[in-house]
Amino acid sequence: MRIKVTENGPYLVSGNVPLAEQRIHVDSDDFCHGYDQGELCETGPTYALCRCGGSGSKPFCDGAHARTGFDGTETASGTPFDEQAREFEGPDMDLSDVRELCAGVRFCHRAGGTWDLVRHPKDPGDRRTAIEEVWDCPSGRLVAREKDGSAIEPDLEPSIGLIEDTQLETMGPIWVRGGIPVESADGRTYEVRNRVTLCRCGRSRNKPFCDGSHTG
Ligand code: FES
Incomplete structure (x- = not known):
């Protein structure tokens, strides 16, 4: 392909x-x-x-x-994603973000926004919601990461x-x-x-x- x-x-x-x-x-x-x-x-x-x-x-x-x-x-x-990404750290997971790739489709707005869900989670469901929002992000602008840096990606x-x-x-x-x-x-x-x-x-x-x- x-x-x-x-x-x-x-x-x-x-x-x-x-x-x-x-x-x-x-x-x-x-x-x-x-x-x-x-x-x-x-x-x-x-x-x-x-x-x-x-x-x-x-x-x-x-x-x-x-x-x-x-x-x-x-x-x-043509610069690889990891070299462009801005990193946002949270207590349970991190978020990599390359704003230039934004496709404007707004999945990251729900439940207070992906960045807040990652950095300031208020309940245990916030991690799941943040990952859902990242996985809906079609452009890959947002990548969720475990604290060891490994990407949390859907199987597409x-x-x-x-x-x-x-x-x-x-x-x-x-x-x-x-x-x-x-x-x-x-x-x-x-x-x-x-x-x-x-x-x-x-x-x-x-x-x-x-x-x-x-x-x-
Ligand atoms: S009609 Fe050929 S690229 Fe749009």
Whole structure:
């Protein structure tokens, strides 16, 4: 399985990667909390996902990027997550955070916010809630850690989710799960991670990754 970023064009996905919509679930208190998965999309073993935001056949590329002159220049630094992360320490667990990767999907707002749940837990359930919020974070901006530094990560099948932000009624990013390598147009492989989000509105300033610009 592999995702190839093409120059000013789509993401070429190869290796029979499962593709399904992931709708953000909003709970009764109006907080984002988990996902509702849609049907698996029918694809061949390889397919091209739009990253310019202009396709009339979303999520797939229909060639609109060529007509609109899409500038898909990749601006992500390529610096590994651990070298960029800011660390937040708590009594039972720690949290690593790379704000530049934020996809703006707000799972970290619930129950007082992930940072407070980690740093100032008030009851035993706060650790579980913090981990739930981190695991819902599609971009991997947040990583929960045991006190020995080991990452607490969900077991994610290699697959792609098409995030729909039901609360803001907008299309969210492409959620790449389970360590599928993403290769730049010039042949570099970005750090392979369990959770990353790729821009599909064409407006991110951290291409190919989502920076939440679709919410603005
Ligand atoms: S990348 Fe081809 S139509 Fe958007």
